[in-house]
Amino acid sequence: MSVQSISFYNNFVTILTFVALIASVGLVVYRIVKGSEAAADLLGTNAIWLAWIVALTCTVGSLIYSEIIHFPPCRLCWFQRIAMYPLSVILLVGAIRKEAQVKYYALPLALAGLAVSIYHNLVQFNPSLEGGSCDPTNPCSARFVEMLGFIDIPFMAGAGFIVIAVLLTFFTKAKE
Amino acid sequence: MTQKTKPATTSKTPRNKATLWWIIGGVVGLGLIVALAASIATEPEIDESIGFGEPVVEGDILPVFAAGTEDVAVGLTAPTVTGADWNDTPVSIEPDGTPKIVIFLAHWCPHCQAEVPVVQDWVDAGNLPPEVELISVATSTDRLRPNWPPQEWLEEEGWTAPVIMDDQIGTVAANYGMSGTPFWVILDGDNTNLARISGEVSVEGLDAMVDVAMSSLD
Numbered sequence: 001m002s003v004q005s006i007s008f009y010n011n012f013v014t015i016l017t018f019v020a021l022i023a024s025v026g027l028v029v030y031r032i033v034k035g036s037e038a039a040a041d042l043l044g045t046n047a048i049w050l051a052w053i054v055a056l057t058c059t060v061g062s063l064i065y066s067e068i069i070h071f072p073p074c075r076l077c078w079f080q081r082i083a084m085y086p087l088s089v090i091l092l093v094g095a096i097r098k099e100a101q102v103k104y105y106a107l108p109l110a111l112a113g114l115a116v117s118i119y120h121n122l123v124q125f126n127p128s129l130e131g132g133s134c135d136p137t138n139p140c141s142a143r144f145v146e147m148l149g150f151i152d153i154p155f156m157a158g159a160g161f162i163v164i165a166v167l168l169t170f171f172t173k174a175k176e
Numbered sequence: 177m178t179q180k181t182k183p184a185t186t187s188k189t190p191r192n193k194a195t196l197w198w199i200i201g202g203v204v205g206l207g208l209i210v211a212l213a214a215s216i217a218t219e220p221e222i223d224e225s226i227g228f229g230e231p232v233v234e235g236d237i238l239p240v241f242a243a244g245t246e247d248v249a250v251g252l253t254a255p256t257v258t259g260a261d262w263n264d265t266p267v268s269i270e271p272d273g274t275p276k277i278v279i280f281l282a283h284w285c286p287h288c289q290a291e292v293p294v295v296q297d298w299v300d301a302g303n304l305p306p307e308v309e310l311i312s313v314a315t316s317t318d319r320l321r322p323n324w325p326p327q328e329w330l331e332e333e334g335w336t337a338p339v340i341m342d343d344q345i346g347t348v349a350a351n352y353g354m355s356g357t358p359f360w361v362i363l364d365g366d367n368t369n370l371a372r373i374s375g376e377v378s379v380e381g382l383d384a385m386v387d388v389a390m391s392s393l394d
Contacts, residue, residue, distance in 0.1 A: 006320065015209045046198070071320070127286040132375030133243075133356035134285035136316050136349070141286045146322045 006069055013061055013156055014147040020054065020159040024166045031170040040173035045098045047171035051106070051164045052091035058160040059088040065144075065153065074140040076120040080157045083113030087164060103168040110165040117158030124152060227283075227317040227325040229341030231259030231348050238353040241372045254367045255351045257313075259340035262327040267338040269311055273365040275389035279337075280313045280349055280359040283329050284321035287376050288358045292333045298382050299336060308389045315342035315349040316357060360385065364392035 031039040043050065062081060065071045073081065087109055094102025120140060123129045127141035134142060143152045235255035239248055257269040269278060279295070281288045295310075304310055312335070314326040323329050330339060342348045352361055353372065360373040362385055370388050377385070 003319075012209060019205075019209070069320070124286075127290070128376075132287060133358065134282060134287050136282065136346070136354060136357055139285065142284050143286075143322050144320070 009064065009069065010145050010147055014151050016057065016061075017151060017156045017159045020163040024159075024163045027163075027166050027171065036170070036173075039170045043167075043171050045095065045100065045172075047167045048091055048095040048098075048100070048102060051167040051172075052088065052095050054160050054164050054167075055084060055087035055091050058084050058157060062153075062157070071144040071153075072138045074138050074142075076116060076123065076140045077153065077157075079116045080113050080120070080154065080161075083109045083116065084157065084160065087113075091164075100172050103172045107165060107168050110161045110168065114158055114161035114165060117154045117161055120154035121152075121158065124154065227262075227314070227319065227327065227341065228344050229259050229261075230343060231257050231340055233257050233347055233351045235351075235367075237351045238369060238372075240353045241355045241359070241374055243355065243374045247369075247372050249353060249369050249372060252369050254361065254363055254369050256367060257340060257348050257351075259342075259348070261339040262325075262341060265338075267311065267340045269340070269363070269367070271365065271367040274309050275307065275365055275370075275392050276309045276311055276363045277385050277389055278311050278313065278352070278361040278363065280315050280352070280354050280357055280361075281326070281330075282316035282357040283314065283323045283326035284318060285316070285357045289323065289329075291358045291376050292330070292335060294376075294379065295382065296334055296336065298379055303379075303383065303386070305386060305390065307393060308386055310337040311340065312337045313340045313342055313348050313352075315346050315354070317342065317344075362388050364389070368392075 027039075030042065034042075062073070062077075062084070066073050087106055090102060090106050090109070093099070094106065123140050124143055127134075127139075130140050145152050145156075233255045235253060238252055238254055241247060241249070253271075254269070256271065258266070259268065260266050269276060279291075281292065298304070299310065312330075314330070317326055318324065326341075327339075340348060346354075349359070352359070354374075356374040358374075358376060360371075360377060362370040362372070364370055370392060371385070373381075373385075
């Protein structure tokens with residue numbers, strides 16, 4: 001893949017990351033201002049579809065990085081994949097079946113993935129958390145993408161987990 | 177026999193309209209993002225050979241260094257390396273009677289990025305005695321990773337030690353048993369391996385390495 005194509009792709013996912021974060025903030029503000037009932041009614045079961053689109057985008061996006069651009073996933077990247085990839089299946093089934101209860105299956109995965117993303121970001125900002133040297137093949141501390149000085153792949157993954165968690169927590173009302 | 181008649185679906189329901197707007201909005205939004213990303217994408221002219229050299233390595237390979245265990249390569253003769261820096265200035269690691277401290281650096285490695293200014297400050301402060309030579313090897317170079325090419329990074333850091341540019345398969349690093357970066361090898365004047373270290377080294381560690389190198393002159 002040419003450097004220009006990689007640059008384009010990095011720009012694309014960086015913009016998506018911003019969109020995800022801004023949407024998350026907007027949704028949380030809406031939930032706070034309007035209350036839980038209004039939040040649950042705003043999107044209805046479309047919230048699950050939206051969460052699925054985010055999970056699918058993250059899944060495909062990470063596969064493009066590893067299989068087309070050939071950035072090898074590090075150990076912590078794999079843990080995040082373990083959390084994200086099932087979401088693209090679970091949320092699809094939940095959305096098709098209009099099954100709001102899917103939040104109870106999907107939310108733990110999203111939150112676990114978010115926790116790993118946060119730790120991975122900390123490692124990239126403070127490499128000594130993962131030892132004093134770089135694995136010459138693929139250390140978790142190395143940044144393959146560095147946009148605007150702080151956006152890298154685990155940051156993008158974290159944004160995906162955040163928007164999924166917000167959609168499921170505040171905008172998907174499961175039957176009691 | 178009764179026949180069920182299906183209600184005619186002539187007009188779009190509000191729900192269908194809402195879905196349609198969602199789809200249109202999504203497609204338009206995605207298109208805008210693609211257009212924006214394409215407009216700010218850069219196209220640097222890339223020379224694939226930048227960052228690499230063609231070092232010649234002669235001698236027996238050192239076993240891979242295993243951190244936390246006794247280095248089995250201590251006392252073995254390290255291979256002779258004949259290479260050059262990015263300006264094609266010859267640089268070599270050879271048994272010329274001068275003890276050497278060799279550091280292997282990867283441009284994308286955050287530990288190397290942290291180590292280089294520490295070492296340079298230490299050198300600038302006059303802590304490297306003239307009897308000992310510091311040589312660096314730029315290895316594991318990958319144009320797809322950040323901070324590429326290594327020569328720009330090292331020049332920005334004011335790096336003064338001679339640099340050997342490793343080749344695309346990391347021949348020098350492999351022959352010295354590198355297991356992680358930064359990677360240090362202390363050699364006596366006969367190219368005998370006195371010690372190898374993987375990871376960041378403090379100023380005190382640098383002083384200790386000099387002591388080891390100097391001890392070979394006794």
